[in-house]
Each structure stands twice: as C-alpha cells, then as structure tokens.
Amino acid sequence: MSVTPETPIIPKVKRDAILNVLSKGFHIDKRPLYSYRNIEIVKNVAPNADSSVLVKLGHTQVLAGIKLEIGQPFPDNPDEGVLIVNAEYVPAASPSFEPGPPDENAIELARVIDRSLREPRVVALDKLAIIPGKKVWVIWLDIYILDHDGNLVDASMIGAMLALAQLKLPRIDVDPNTGEIKIDKSQRETPLPLNRYVATVTVYKIEDILLIDPTAEEEAMATASITMAITEEGNIGGIQKRGLGYFEEKEFDRIVEISLSKGKELIELIKQYTK
Amino acid sequence: MSVTPETPIIPKVKRDAILNVLSKGFHIDKRPLYSYRNIEIVKNVAPNADSSVLVKLGHTQVLAGIKLEIGQPFPDNPDEGVLIVNAEYVPAASPSFEPGPPDENAIELARVIDRSLREPRVVALDKLAIIPGKKVWVIWLDIYILDHDGNLVDASMIGAMLALAQLKLPRIDVDPNTGEIKIDKSQRETPLPLNRYVATVTVYKIEDILLIDPTAEEEAMATASITMAITEEGNIGGIQKRGLGYFEEKEFDRIVEISLSKGKELIELIKQYTK
Amino acid sequence: MSVTPETPIIPKVKRDAILNVLSKGFHIDKRPLYSYRNIEIVKNVAPNADSSVLVKLGHTQVLAGIKLEIGQPFPDNPDEGVLIVNAEYVPAASPSFEPGPPDENAIELARVIDRSLREPRVVALDKLAIIPGKKVWVIWLDIYILDHDGNLVDASMIGAMLALAQLKLPRIDVDPNTGEIKIDKSQRETPLPLNRYVATVTVYKIEDILLIDPTAEEEAMATASITMAITEEGNIGGIQKRGLGYFEEKEFDRIVEISLSKGKELIELIKQYTK
C-alpha cells in the first residue's frame, strides 16, 4: 500500500519568512530561484567498485557506484547489455529514513533515474553484448542517499551519469574451447560506450511559485514537483510528477523552458567533470 | 502462528431473528436451508488468461483464471503435468481482508480446492506430458475472491471446475533439432483432458441447525463447517472440517446425505455451463 | 538492527543470595564454579536424519541433526565438501523466544559453532569431494534449542561434535554413462572423516566472578561471556565475546587457563560417547 506521508510541521512564522524570500525570487540561502547550489564531485570513493562518485549538491550527498558482471541478456533483447538501477535512502541521511529494504520513494527514484537513462538510450547497450544472445555486460548501478538536504533526483542523476561516464570496461578473455569468460579487472581500456548525456531538472511548486533545487526545508513546503529528463539535443526524455498537489495546464510552458535551460547547464557541468 | 480469529459481534436481536428464520427451515433471504443461491457465470472475463470465469453465487464473487506454461514435471511424477492452485482474498472483497500475501484462510482454501481436484484425478495429468520426464504442461489456477458474501469454498470450486473445463490447450511445435518448444496461443484445439467433474458442498452448523450456502451474515454465526468434495460417481473425494466448533458423530449421516444430493445438483449445473 | 535486549528483572534479594553463593565458589545448584552440570546424551532421536543427537546439559536441551545431500562445491573451494550450520531457538524453549526465522542470537550461535568447526578443520572437507569441482557432500547441520537453562553455546557444540562424529556416509553409485549419482542410504559404512575434536568453553562474568556453565538464572546476571573453542591439541580455535559488559586485560590469563582445562575434559567426554 502506498500511504499519504506525514506532512512535516513547519511553524507559521518560519513558513511566512520562507515564502517572503521566495516571493522575492530567492532561495533561503540567497541563491536566485532558478540556480543550483554548489556542486562538488569526488571521484573513485570506493575503489572496489568499477566506478564510483560522491556528489555533493549543497549539503545533499549522493554516492553512486557501479559493479560490472557478465550475465545473460533479457530474452526480449538478446543482443543488448543490461542496466539495473537501484536506489536506497540510507537511514544515516535523515532522521525520518528507516533501515530496511527500499521503500516506495527509493523505488520511484531508482525507476525515474532508470527511465531517464534508458529511454534516451544514454548507454549504448547494443554494444555491450559479449556473446550475442548468451553473455552480455550487466551494469549494476546503485545509488545511496547519504545526506538529504533536498532535490535528491537531480543529485542522483548527476551521480548516475558521472558513474557511467567514468566507467572503463575491463578486458575480457573468452576461452575459445570452454566458452568461459574471464574478466581481468586490472586492465581497463575501453570507456563505456555512451550515446548522449542526460540530466534531470526537477521543478518544485511552493504555493504558486516555481523553483528548482530546494533545500530540505524548502522542499517540505512544496506541494508537487515535476522532473524532466533533458537530453544533450534539447529533447525531453522522461517526466515524472510527484507529490500531493497538482500543476495547472498553463504552468507547463514555463516548466519546459526552465528544464531545457537548466538541463543544458547541468550537462555542461557533467561533461566538464568527465574530462 | 495460527491465531483464533476475532469473532464478529452480532447484536442479540439480530441473532435471535436469524435463528428464528433458520429454525423454520429458511435462510434469511427466504431460500430453503438446503438450496443454493442464484448462480451467475461470466466466461472469459480476462482474455489474457488461457481460461477465466467469474462466478457470482448470490453476492459472493469469485474470479478464477488459468495461465498455461511449459515446465518441468515433479521428480516423483515425471510423466505427468503439473497443477498449481493459489487463492487470494482480495482486500476489496471485505472490510476485514487485508492486503498482503495469502493468509492461512486463503492457503487453506487453495489447498482444499487443490485436493478436491487432485485426489479424484479431475484433470488427466497423465495426458499432459509433452516430452515425458522433461517437459510437461503446467496449469496455474488462480482464484481471487472479489466479494465475500459467504460460502467461498463452494463458489471457488465451481470457478475452478469451470475454468478447467473451458480450457483449450494451445498448439505446440517441438523443434526436432533444438528440442525447443514453442506455444502458439492463437491456435487452440484440444480441450484439457478431464476424467470427471467434482463439486464441493459445504455444510455449516449454526447452533444445532445444519445448512448450506449461508450469506456472510449467517456464516458469521456458524461454529463449524464441513466441506465434502463429491464426484460425478457419487463418491467422497475430499473432506475438510473448519471452524472453532465441532460436529457430533451422529450428524454425519445427514451431512453425507446432503453433500451427495447437492453435489450432484452442482455438477449438473457446471456441466450445463460447460457446453 | 541489533537492539539492546531487555534486561531480565531479578529481585534484589535473589540477586544477593546468588552472589553470596557464587562468591563462596559454588553455583546455586551447589556445583563448584568450574564444573559442568550433568550431561546426558540420547543418540539417534530422529531416525530420518542422517545423524541426530539430543544433548541434555542440566535442564538445557539441544537437538542436533544432520541431513546429507549431494551438491555443488563453493567456487573458491572446488575440491572440498560443504558444511552448513544453522541454529534455531525453538519458542518452546523459553517464554522469551518467539516463533519466526532465526534472530541475531541464533545466527550468532550458528556462526560461532560454524567457525569452531571450520577454523580448526574438524571435518576433513577435502575428503568429501565426489566428483572434484562438480559434486561434493553437503552436510546440513541443524541445531535446535529445545529447553533453555543456560550455556547454550557449549551444549550446542557438544551436540554438533557428536552428530558429526556419529555420522556414517551412505554408499553412493556414480553411473558412468549419465554421471548421475545415487545415494543408497540403507548402506552406511564410512564414518565421516574428522581431523580432530573440538569443544567450546564459555566463561561468564558475574560482577567480578568468572564461572562456567551457568543456569539460566545465573546467566541472566552475567554482564559478558567469552567462548573459546579448544582443540584436542590444546590450541585456541575460535573466540567470541558476547554481552553488554567487558573483560579486563588481566582476566585473560585465567580465562585461557579455564578454557584449556575444561575443554580437555569435554573432549574426553565427547570421545567416550562416540565409541
């Protein structure tokens, strides 16, 4: 069962103060409404992973890591590699997160990231077959939310994109007799083949104000959000509305405009860190 | 742990009123004690199933559906097909049902239906081997209780029996080289081979009164019930006593008599709908 | 999550009385502090098991049983048999045990027994390959705590050791054509090959007093315990400290001394019962 979450209680005084700042076009940390917080990237934080990256978006911290395995393709895509995305809200990240298997929020996050990668064909899965129909690369992409200060989807997508972009495939040797495949992780040459970069931009709605990249405090006041995956080419590669509230038809022009422009910005940033 | 269920609270006035009617030989809806409510059958409600049927027994609604797969036989019956029966009390069906995996009541229901089919060899499983010892037909029979107004076992058994009797096996092609088997669900010719028809008759006990097919209101007053699976030939192909109460030794002659006579009636009805 | 267990409440009068006896060098049942209670062994309590033994250590009762199967070796030990140890605190054994899958206490118990067998190489797993790299003996050792009156680890280890020592491998026939392996459980000749015997000795600490083999009442007063696996040769083959308390550095000479001497005693006893 999906259940209405508890609404965080925000004292009226604070609420009014925040609304006042927002209505002047600024976040409570003085950024303009349509600007992201400072983004810090730490690469290779988990050397045992095939690729890993820590993304700090303000105080939000997301750890994305990849394990590569050789496995079987899906029967309906026998010649393609497999990408599996999981996400977890680590209980360290917020007093309200509980230990246990991923809840609906973590599952939704993982599935939104997954679709934002899959639908615009970010990873060239068709180049990841080793023995077509039998053995393909399986990419396990795991996202851990370590500290929650708002805007988890965009931070996670940056982490996912960077973890993929950094990944180098290890050398493999196929024994011609037994057909056994050995991975030699000490040798990494080929970068994972990517078709394009994608970023997500999540637009939040607080009363009638649209904004991006809220802190946790601001996010608690939002009634709804809409995440758009934006491709390098300026297309929309995925959408997800979330939250107890709604958007009005007329708000969509503005939402698309913001998403396209900020998405472009984020993709530039991701590309810089990839070098 | 199996736990004593909560006893539904029935106001004394109502209780007395019901007992009064029953003691005169009638259900609260004015049927005689030993007659079934109106039975309505809707076939093929789920076209994606290989067979499906909706059974309405008064206000009780049960949906039975079948998915056919090709699988491996059980090691102790290598030359026989496989029949797997599951049941679920959908939470829509009653304010007291909860979402989640089948509880002991649903499991018991499924197992009673399963035994009532298996022991009298209703399905000719021995005719369902495709490659003996390796590949056989697997019949997944799933029963969903959609609306609970009493007497779920008998309604479910009618649904199970009809879903089986309606089922036509799809054509299969065995590739002589690879041994791969392909199902062509667009072509259905052979009806599922059945050995016989079976119905269950559940006799309930309210105070000292024996009756069949109670409404949910009546059923809540029963202390015990006994389900007998009756075969076409007039044999007993399965029994299950349920409930917190007991039966007296001397009551069994009457129970067997009722079960045989009503079982025959139900089998006639099922056969009519099969045509 | 591992959670601080509830501390059993012991009335001060009783507590003082027990401490008084202990401080004089005796258990509440009048044994000296460093002596085990009476040990009773009942062999072959479950004839369907390949080996089974009931151990009564005072009122503590532990049932250990073994099922043998033929299975695949672990990839990192392709030429060795497999030993899998599980333990369960049966809810019959104590008012505080609950039905359900093994909790952290049962898992810890199983893992301590497992390591006490594995690290000193009690079972000659290298002699349990049937077809090296493909088929090996798999030993499922299951330990059930039936009645809890203290000192479960030492009692379980006696049971584990005896169940293994009693086990005779059934005859197997490998079909040279199909490679299929058949077990003939009616014929049992070869005893399971063992390298050595091991016993565990658990030293408990109540206030500043060290003791072994407490009753449940005494055990409830212990702040910590330390289990040492002692081999025939007088080596230490495993250690586990448990409990909310601590040991002081200077206590370890005494703990090792007790463990070596009582371990030797227990091994003698186990060997006697093995004959």
Added chain:
Amino acid sequence: MKREKPQLIINGRRLDGRAPQDLRPIKIEVGVLKNADGSAIVEIGNTKVLAAVYGPREVVPKHQEQIDRAIIRCRYRMLSFSTPGERKSPAPSRREIELSKVIREALEPAILSYQFPRTAIDIYVEVINADGGTRTAGITAASLALADAGIPMLDLVAAVAVGKVNGVIVLDLNEVEDMYGEADMPVAAMPSLKRITMLQLNGVLTPDEFRQALALALDGINRIYQLQKDALRRKYVEASE
C-alpha cells in the same frame, strides 16, 4: 522501447482501425461490489480494471493516523493471469509499487481529506486484463469508486495516455503501441479545474511534441470525464428508480 518497430500506422489508421485522436471503446460500471463502500469497473478496449474503496474508516495500524486529515492508502495490482505471456508472480513488483504511489498522488489533490481527520481511505485497484493504459484506467475507475463511496471531491479525476507511434502523436495507446511506440505519456487531470495531477513520460519527445501530446491528452480526458459522469448518473437513476 524496443528497437524493431513494426509499422503501427498505415494510411493514417492505427492497427485497430482508430484515427490518431480516437479513444478505444469504453465501458464503465459503478457499484459492482456489495461489500466495498464504493466500486467501479472501467473497460477501455481490452483493458479491464476494477477499483474498490473503503472508508473513511478507522486507521489500523494506529501510528499511520494523521490528526488533521484522512490518509489515502492505495494499492495497484495486476492479477496473475491479467498480462500477456507468462503468469505474473503475485509478489508486488517495483513497477506495481511505483504505480500505487503514482495513482495515489493522482487522486490526492481531488479528495477533501481534511474533512475526515484520523481516518483512512483505502483504494484497491485490481487489473483484471492488461492491454495498455492500466494505470490510467485505474485512476478513472478509482475516482468513480471514491464518488460511489460518497467521499467528497473537488472534481472527478480522469486519465488517459498519449504517445508517439511511428512519429505520430496518438491518443490512448494499446499494449502493442505502448511496447513498440517511441513514447508513452500517461496524464491525469481534474477536468473542470484544468489541474494536472499525474504526468509521466516514458520515451523521448521534442518540446513541441510534448505540448501537442499534452493538449491531446487533455482533450481525451474531457471525453472520458463525460463518460464518468454518465456512469454515475446511470447508477444514481437506477438506484432511485
């Protein structure tokens, strides 16, 4: 989306004969269960979804209770034989968990939850047959079941998917179009208030295509809204006859 795209639109017509902006045939019935406080079945093409509502009722377990509003609990589920291909495992899939949340959030904005503090409103969506558009049919049915249960709402919620198939923006995708098409965009709205309560996109659209698709979805939603009101009226009339 798969790579091999069969020809799905021929001479401006879809494989089932519809024009791009056509809905499939729709059948709606309200009040189909005895025990549930409210219920409805929606059939759209070969898709068939049952929704049932219980509540407002006491919250068990109690700790879920909220002091100022009713909580909405929602489960979307596919019956084991409802899908093409193999039997669906009854364990909730990640997809079902996500859609339970998405459907709940599509309905939340319409329900006057603050009128029933400390209660729960439970919504069960059971997919009987799946041929594309089960989540949107589920929302359409659930909103009727809520109305049937007498739960006060700002407006009904109606839903439908739009998508892009062989380069054409089409309304109300069926299973084949969903599987082989380029994009699938389910939308839910409170039609008379023009509020969008659910929006997802699987696939890629240009910004222009998105605007075009959204407009077509809202048009389809309005048509479904009329059918919802007819079905409620029918039940009301029958009941009062």
Added chain:
Amino acid sequence: MKREKPQLIINGRRLDGRAPQDLRPIKIEVGVLKNADGSAIVEIGNTKVLAAVYGPREVVPKHQEQIDRAIIRCRYRMLSFSTPGERKSPAPSRREIELSKVIREALEPAILSYQFPRTAIDIYVEVINADGGTRTAGITAASLALADAGIPMLDLVAAVAVGKVNGVIVLDLNEVEDMYGEADMPVAAMPSLKRITMLQLNGVLTPDEFRQALALALDGINRIYQLQKDALRRKYVEASE
C-alpha cells in the same frame, strides 16, 4: 496419491505386521521440558512429536487480544531433518500453515477459553521424526501439554488417521501407507463427549467406506485416549511421590 501402488497388505497383514485395525506402538511422556508451562512427547511407530504450551499469558502484540476469551495460537512445524529425503527448508510451507490452523481448530472446542479473557495460550508442535500421522500425533501431544499446563478443558482431544490401503480400511497409517494408499483420513475427537473436532480426507472413499472408516477412527481414538490418561496419571503419581 501416486499411481504405482506396491502391495501393502499381504495375507491380511500390513508391511509392518499389523492387522488393519491395529495401532502402531505408542509411547507418551508428559512434562518433558523445564521452561514450558506444559509439554509432552508422543511417539507412534517412528513418528515422534513434541508439543509445548505457554499460557494463559499476556498477549503480545496487544491488538490480537480478545476481551472475552483467551486466543489460541498454534504452530505446527517439521524440524529440518525430520522428514525422509532432502533437508526440509525452515521456511513455513503452505502445508505447515494449513496444519497449524487445522490443529488449532481441533483443540479450540476443548479449551475453556472464556475463563481467561485477554490472554493467549500458545501451542508449539515440533515434529522430530515424521513417519505418517504427524498432525494427529501433534494433536494428541498438544492436548496433553495443555493438560500439563493446567489449562481447563472439556475433555482431552485424541487423534488418529484411518485410510484405505489396497482396498482395505486400516487404522493409523504409516508413511508408506499414506504415500501409496488410496485414502488418508485424519480424525480428532473429544472421546468422552463423542465430538469430532477435526476431520480431513485426502483420497476417495465411497459413502459406505467413509462411515466404516469414521467408526474405526473413533475406536482408535478411544484407545489412544486411555494411553493419554495413563500418561497423565503416571506423571501425577510420580510428581506426588
């Protein structure tokens, strides 16, 4: 029931030498555990079952509590090494879940639950060795464990299976007879009150065979009942010595 039926009755004798109406050797011990409020072990042939009872005690979790009676909670379980063949997985099987309910319902009619409102009586049935008749041995043992725990009952409950093997109605099936026989019918009763509290049938019987089988079961139950009373007396006498 399997198709290949080996010859199970030769010259009127069963494979283990018994006549059709014979029970296997029975050993009963009451009060075998220290911590449990009541306990008993029943051995019948090679079948060995331990039952333990705790209660009446506080109900945790509290919401299970009933204001006018004790709840009975029962778990039937087979130890991993208790069955022939492979190790049994410790996860509760559907069979174990059903039998836990069936055993509880066999005992409920005998327990004076209304004397202990807001409490729980917990019954744990552990199958140590399974050679046919574990549910009936479990009921026989559990009823003794209840008596040993001092729980007031209308009567003891005793149980045994009857069946049809090579066309003959026989008492107290062992594993082989259960597996290859034509029918297996476990029965439980309160012997002195002639109340039948459990009745199941796996297999096919004619109405006449059913009546004959039921009579034979009740006869066997009476014999087991005497052994139950002996065992209780033995414990009582020993305890008072």
Added chain:
Amino acid sequence: MKREKPQLIINGRRLDGRAPQDLRPIKIEVGVLKNADGSAIVEIGNTKVLAAVYGPREVVPKHQEQIDRAIIRCRYRMLSFSTPGERKSPAPSRREIELSKVIREALEPAILSYQFPRTAIDIYVEVINADGGTRTAGITAASLALADAGIPMLDLVAAVAVGKVNGVIVLDLNEVEDMYGEADMPVAAMPSLKRITMLQLNGVLTPDEFRQALALALDGINRIYQLQKDALRRKYVEASE
C-alpha cells in the same frame, strides 16, 4: 582460511611494505553529515567506513523502549559495490547481522545509557570500501560519531585486528592477509580503562600466540586512540574558530 597460502611476508615485510607491528595509514574525519546528530568517516588503508548516530531520540516502535536506560540500535552494512568481486546483495547477510550485534556490544560498555531512559541511540555503520578490518574501523568510527553527537561515554572505543600470517603475529590485517592468513583476531577496547569490549578469533592460535596477539592489538588500539582524539580536537578547534 583457504589452503593455498601465498607468501605474504618476505624479508620481514608484508606485501604492502609494512613491518608486522605497523598500522596502515589512517585518515579520520568527524562531522561529515549535516542531518545526523553525529558522524565520522574512518579510512584505514583502502578500507573506508562511514558511521552516523541519531539520538538519544524517541523510541519507535514504542514496545522496544526500556524504562531505565536508552536502547542502543546498531546496523552494520556493506554497500553493494564496497567489496571485491561481485555485487553484494542488499539483503542483510548472516555475517552482517552478527557484526551488527558484535559492534553494538563493543560500544555498549562505553555508553552511559542510563542517563537517557526511554530513548534510543541509533548507530549506522556503512562500509563504503572493504579491504580488511571493516568491523574494527566501524567501531572506531561509530565511537567518534557518538562523541560527535554529544552522547556521554566512559571512554572512546578503538578497535583493530591482529592476526597470524605466515606464522608471524601481525597488526591490522588487510583483505589479502585476512583471506590467506592463519588467524584473524579483531579486538576493541576502551583504551584508558584497559577494558576489552570486543574479541573474536577466526583461525587457530596457540595460547602463547594468543597472549602475544592480544598485547599487539592493545598497542595498536592505543595508537588509534590518539588519532581519534586528534580528530575530535581538530573538529572542535575548527568549529570554535
């Protein structure tokens, strides 16, 4: 321990160049998370562990509450990509369940739990990269996170493993030494009080080797203790600047 033992000590030096009594390089940072009440990261060689603490806080579920003390709840967990080889399944392994208990019991003796009745102190240990010594690094980090959260303690707890490798007693095993060595003995202590709060041994040691190993472990623990205090001082100084 595996059978094939590669040469791990050559000319008195370990494969990573350390002498037997050397620790790996250690990096400690306190206060690394915004939301947690206390947090710390400990890196020792390639092992990297994050610990976070919440509490004392309200106990949910309430029935876990203890009237005279705070309960300590602890979870040790390895992230899916933290280990060499294949992806680790996120389901808690038996090893993780045991280590959660072992770590909790290593910390319990230091925490003044009786100052906070009816509350919970939650400790989350997340292994980011595993190269030997994750449980001991976890204890070292968790004790700092407790201090960072302001939880009163008798002393910090520091931990390290000792072991036997190619017959030599060595300090602070890395993954290869752990895997191919003869014994691995993790130890935790409150250094200034000389109290040992955790002790495990996997492998075989003679009584003499055990004494030698324990002494070496306590020596290593004292060195780590100094680094812990430095890290706390650093954070305090930075904070007050």
